[in-house]
Amino acid sequence: MKVPARFPFQAAAVSLEGALLGADGKVSRGNASAVAQLSRLGVQVVLVSRADFEVVAGFHDQLQLGNGPLVCYGGAWALARDGKEIWHSSTLELELVSRLLKLADGLDLKVFYHNSPGVILVRERNEQTEHWESARGFRLTVAKDLGRDGVT
Numbered sequence: 001m002k003v004p005a006r007f008p009f010q011a012a013a014v015s016l017e018g019a020l021l022g023a024d025g026k027v028s029r030g031n032a033s034a035v036a037q038l039s040r041l042g043v044q045v046v047l048v049s050r051a052d053f054e055v056v057a058g059f060h061d062q063l064q065l066g067n068g069p070l071v072c073y074g075g076a077w078a079l080a081r082d083g084k085e086i087w088h089s090s091t092l093e094l095e096l097v098s099r100l101l102k103l104a105d106g107l108d109l110k111v112f113y114h115n116s117p118g119v120i121l122v123r124e125r126n127e128q129t130e131h132w133e134s135a136r137g138f139r140l141t142v143a144k145d146l147g148r149d150g151v152t
Contacts, residue, residue, distance in 0.1 A: 012038055014035070014048065016056065045068065047060050048075075051072060052120075053070075058136075060081050075088075075090075077089050110126070110129075112129075112140070119141060120140050121140070121141050122142060122143070123142070125142060
């Protein structure tokens, strides 16, 4: 009886954009099947994306990857799915955030400040934030003084 060889890889980093997602922004059955096969072979599948935590976590859940790692914001965050174990977080200095938010005010731009997994700050609720919450199924936190005199 021939013993099957061990799969040669322990982990596979898979990009959402341009690899796992189709033109429709969805994971095809074939790609989902390939990810499931990797998992069955004992490979730790790591989703990697430029998207925010909530988007990557949604695909992570869809693919039933448990509490394994994911990488979001183009590599700025690397963390466990539950958001409690953060291995890498590259953040901006508060002074720079404050300056960028003031610049956004002058350009009348709406700002979503991703503070930590599960915490996204906005200055006010409006049509754009309501649409975002509805589409993502995630509640934003209002911080009216965001960027006015530092981030609060």
